[in-house]
Amino acid sequence: xxxxxxxxxxxxxxxxxxxxxxxxxxxxxxxxxxxxxxxxxxxxxxxxxxxxxxxxxxxxxxxxxxxxxxxxxxxxxxxxxxxxxxxxxxxxxxxxxxxxxxxxxxxxxxxxxxxxxxxxxxxxxxxxxxxxxxxxxxxxxxxxxxxxxxxxxxxxxxxxxxxxxxxxxxxxxxxxxxxxxxxxxxxxxxxxxxxxxxxxxxxxxxxxxxxxxxxxxxxxxxxxxxxxxxxxxxxxxxxxxxxxxxxxxxxxxxxxxxxxxxxxxxxxxxxxxxxxxxxxxxxxxxxxxxxxxxxxxxxxxxxxxxxxxxxxxxxxxxxxxxxxxxxxxxxxxxxxxxxxxxxxxxxxxxxxxxxxxxxxxxxxxxxxxxxxxxxxxxxxxxxxxxxxxxxxxxxxxxxxxxxxxxxxxxxxxxxxxxxxxxxxxxxxxxxxxxxxxxxxxxxxxxxxxxxxxxxxxxxxxxxxxxxxxxxxxxxxxxxxxxxxxxxxxxxxxxxxxxxxxxxxxxxxxxxxxxxxxxxxxxxxxxxxxxxxxxxxxxx
Numbered sequence: 001x002x003x004x005x006x007x008x009x010x011x012x013x014x015x016x017x018x019x020x021x022x023x024x025x026x027x028x029x030x031x032x033x034x035x036x037x038x039x040x041x042x043x044x045x046x047x048x049x050x051x052x053x054x055x056x057x058x059x060x061x062x063x064x065x066x067x068x069x070x071x072x073x074x075x076x077x078x079x080x081x082x083x084x085x086x087x088x089x090x091x092x093x094x095x096x097x098x099x100x101x102x103x104x105x106x107x108x109x110x111x112x113x114x115x116x117x118x119x120x121x122x123x124x125x126x127x128x129x130x131x132x133x134x135x136x137x138x139x140x141x142x143x144x145x146x147x148x149x150x151x152x153x154x155x156x157x158x159x160x161x162x163x164x165x166x167x168x169x170x171x172x173x174x175x176x177x178x179x180x181x182x183x184x185x186x187x188x189x190x191x192x193x194x195x196x197x198x199x200x201x202x203x204x205x206x207x208x209x210x211x212x213x214x215x216x217x218x219x220x221x222x223x224x225x226x227x228x229x230x231x232x233x234x235x236x237x238x239x240x241x242x243x244x245x246x247x248x249x250x251x252x253x254x255x256x257x258x259x260x261x262x263x264x265x266x267x268x269x270x271x272x273x274x275x276x277x278x279x280x281x282x283x284x285x286x287x288x289x290x291x292x293x294x295x296x297x298x299x300x301x302x303x304x305x306x307x308x309x310x311x312x313x314x315x316x317x318x319x320x321x322x323x324x325x326x327x328x329x330x331x332x333x334x335x336x337x338x339x340x341x342x343x344x345x346x347x348x349x350x351x352x353x354x355x356x357x358x359x360x361x362x363x364x365x366x367x368x369x370x371x372x373x374x375x376x377x378x379x380x381x382x383x384x385x386x387x388x389x390x391x392x393x394x395x396x397x398x399x400x401x402x403x404x405x406x407x408x409x410x411x412x413x414x415x416x417x418x419x420x421x422x423x424x425x426x427x428x429x430x431x432x433x434x435x436x437x438x439x440x441x442x443x444x445x446x447x448x449x450x451x452x453x454x455x456x457x458x459x460x461x462x463x464x465x466x467x468x469x470x471x472x473x474x475x476x477x478x479x480x481x482x483x484x485x486x487x488x489x490x491x492x493x494x495x496x497x498x499x500x501x502x503x504x505x506x507x508x509x510x511x512x513x514x515x516x517x518x519x520x521x522x523x524x525x526x527x528x529x530x531x532x533x534x535x536x537x538x539x
Contacts, residue, residue: 092205092230093205093206093207093229093230094207094230095207095227095230095231095232096177096179096207096208096209096232096260096261097176097177097260098232098260099174099260101238101239103171103174104174104239104258105239105240107168107171107174107257108239108240108257108258110168111167111168111343111346111347112240112244112350114163114166114167114168114347115163115346115347115350115351117162117166118159118160118162118163118166119159119351120155120156120159120160120309120351120355120356120359121151121152121155121156121159122148122152122355123354123355124354124355125146125147125148125354125355125358125359126358127353127357127358127363127367128145128146128358128362128363129363130145130362130363130364130365136298136299137301137362137364139304139318139321142301142302142303142304142318142321142362143303143304145303145362145363146303146305146358146359146362146363148303148305148359153305153308153309153316156309157308157309157310157311160309160310160311160379161311163344163347164311164340164344164379164380167340167343167344168343169339170335170336170339170340175259175260175261175262175335175336176260176261176262177207177260177261177262177263178206178261178262178263178264178265178281179206179207179208179209179259179260179261179263179264179265180199180204180206180207180208180209180264180265180266180267180277181208181209181211181255181256181259181261181264181265181266181267182195182196182208182209182210182211182255182266182267182268182269183211183212183251183252183255183266183268183269184210184211184212184217184269185211185212185213185217185218186212186217187440188269188270189212189217189218189219189222189269190429190430190431190432190498191269191270191423191427191428191429192210192269192270193222193429193492193496193498194272194428194429194430194485194488194489194492195267195269195270195271195272195273195428196208196210196226196229196231197488197489197491197492198272198273198274198484198485198488199267199272199273199277200229201484201487201488202273202274202275202276202277202484203276203278204273204276204277204278205230205278206230206265206277206278207230207231207232207261208226208229208230208231208232209231209232209233209234209255209259209260209261210223210226210231210232210233210234211233211234211235211236211251211255211258211259212233212234212235212236213235213236213237213242213248213251214235214236214237214242215235215237218233218235219497219498220497221497222496222497222498225496225497234255234258234259236251236254236255236258239254239258240254240258244350245350246353246354247352247353249349249352249353249357249368249369250349250350250352250353250369252266252268252328252349252369253342253345253346253349253369253372253373254346254349256333256335256342257342257343257346261335262334262335262336263281263332263333263334263335264332264333264334264335265277265280265281265330265331265332266328266330266331266332266333267329267330267420268328268329268330268422270329270422270423270424270427270428271329271330271420271421271422271423272420272421272422272423272428272481272485273419273420273421274406274418274419274420274421274479274481274484275409275417275418275419275479277419277420279411280292280332280410280411281332283410283411284411285385285410285411286332286334286385286410286411288383288385289383289384289385290333290334290337290338290383290384291331291332291333291334291337291338291341291373291377291382291383291384291385292331292332292384292385292386292387292410293326293328293331293373293374293384293385293386293387294326294327294328294329294330294331294386294387294407294408294410294420295324295325295326295327295386295387295388295389295390295391296324296325296326296327296366296370296391297327297391298324298325298364298365298366299321299322299323299324299325300320300321300322300323300324300325300371301321301325301361301362301364302320302321302359302360302361302362302371302375303358303359303360303362304316304317304318305359306320306359306360306375307319307320309359310375310378310379311379312375312378312379324386325366325370325371326370326371326373326374326386327366327370327391327405327407327422328369328370328371328373329407329420329422329424330407330420330422331373332410337382338377338382338384340380340382341373341376341377341379341380341382342376344376344379344380345372345373345375345376348360348372348375348376349369349372352368352369352372356372357369357372360372360375374386385410387407387408387410388413389407389408389413389416391405391406391407392405392406392418392473392476392477393405393406394406394421394469394470394473394477395469395470395473396426396457396458396461396468396469396470397461397466397467397468397469397470397471398466398470399457399470401425401457402425403423403425403426403457403458403468403469404421404422404423404424404425404426405421405422405424406418406420406421406422406477407419407420407421407422416478417478417479418477418478418479418481421481426450426457426458426468428485428489429489429492429498430489430492430493430498430499430503430507431447431449431498431503432447432449432450433449433450433451433458433462433489434449434450434451434462434493434503434506434507434510435447435449435451435500435502435503435506436449436451436452436502436506449462450462451463451506462510465509465510465513465514466514467482467514468482469481469482482515483511483515483517483538486507486510486511486514486515486517487511487536487538489507490504490507490508490511490536493506493507494507494508494534508536511536515538516538517536517537517538518536518537518538519534519535519536520534520535520537521534521535
């Protein structure tokens with residue numbers, strides 16, 4: 001059923017910093033403010049005094065909690081003194097708990113000893129490259145794409161059975177609560193900043209853990225900004241020896257394993273929520289299954305040996321090849337209910353690049369971690385739900401080139417609505433879109449943004465003030481998310497460590513031309529000592 005066009009949440013106001021300051025003030029009042037009030041009192045009549053008294057009372061009510069002001073990256077109070085915002089106040093969102101590293105590392109060491117004792121055979125399986133011009137691989141082609149002897153398949157099956165037998169029990173009292181986990185770091189932190197901004201703009205109040213490989217992947221100042229939004233940075237290096245993992249595709253599952261949360265919504269750094277995902281945890285399908293996965297475009301392309309080695313079947317079989325493969329840009333997982341399947345999927349990822357990624361995928365598109373999750377669930381016969389609605393491809397405006405894929409809300413099958421926009425082709429960051437003369441994050445080389453690059457498929461959109469997403473698709477997608485994404489981008493460009501004055505102005509110019517946003521100074525913010533603030537409103 002086609003969902004009605006949903007523009008809810010887009011016609012809202014936002015207030016952003018027009019200056020480039022990074023530190024919020026310690027108090028809304030200063031000497032200059034009191035001097036202004038004193039002059040007003042000296043020359044005011046009774047009516048003016050009454051109005052001033054009401055004004056002062058409202059100021060007191062609005063700013064009665066200094067903590068709530070200091071903890072905010074920009075002046076976002078509700079009421080008559082600021083631009084209303086759809087984002088929850090940061091102080092309303094508790095930070096994730098800080099867990100001692102030792103118990104989590106100990107859990108990992110137990111798992112690692114089991115994995116090391118039971119490697120699959122052969123120890124290394126080449127990653128075949130499937131020729132795309134041959135089309136989607138047939139059943140017959142899949143039989144020959146992965147070369148495994150019957151003896152090696154039997155040995156791997158025995159090792160797999162041993163791993164399952166020795167998986168440790170769920171560690172009671174280690175994990176707590178619900179939250180969102182995202183893998184970022186390096187260049188991907190820029191995309192994560194946009195996705196996390198969208199998370200708060202659509203109303204999510206879940207705490208967030210943002211994981212990176214190590215300290216070297218952190219952008220200075222970003223983690224401090226995140227804490228003001230109920231988010232914390234975590235480093236995989238603090239919990240394990242990262243030299244054990246040869247490929248970044250292995251990192252995702254370890255962020256879920258080491259996360260402090262018992263119940264997790266995982267999001268890739270380039271996966272933007274376009275509807276509040278918090279309700280997933282309270283949905284009937286989640287309560288019933290405890291694990292939710294989303295589909296990819298194509299069917300499963302695993303080796304016929306895969307069901308046999310993982311114990312899904314007692315012989316080589318193409319039984320999985322009629323099922324849709326999974327797309328792991330987002331997943332939902334209850335670690336208590338699905339602890340052993342999480343540990344088994346970790347085993348697949350531990351030996352992923354040298355064995356299981358190829359066994360599961362045969363070298364076809366999507367080689368990596370994505371199907372390790374459903375295979376582990378199937379191997380242990382644990383219940384899970386894979387969203388039945390197909391991906392909706394989002395095209396660049398005026399072209400037939402894809403830019404991303406929309407995944408559906410899993411809580412309502414009968415009335416499909418969009419939930420996530422996975423930007424798997426062109427990823428959203430202000431620097432990538434509009435920065436002129438920017439340098440790479442490490443400062444080693446220059447970078448060319450879409451507005452600078454004539455070969456970019458969205459170059460003309462940036463230069464001429466055109467929408468990026470095709471407007472013809474809005475009825476099929478069910479909502480218009482682009483104005484809200486730009487609202488987040490302007491926030492980052494004008495009030496965070498990711499922006500500067502040039503990018504801020506470029507963002508506002510594009511938003512004014514393309515969507516009709518208006519930017520007006522907030523005189524009350526200036527009066528209260530907050531410097532220049534700008535209200536961004538969409539008519």
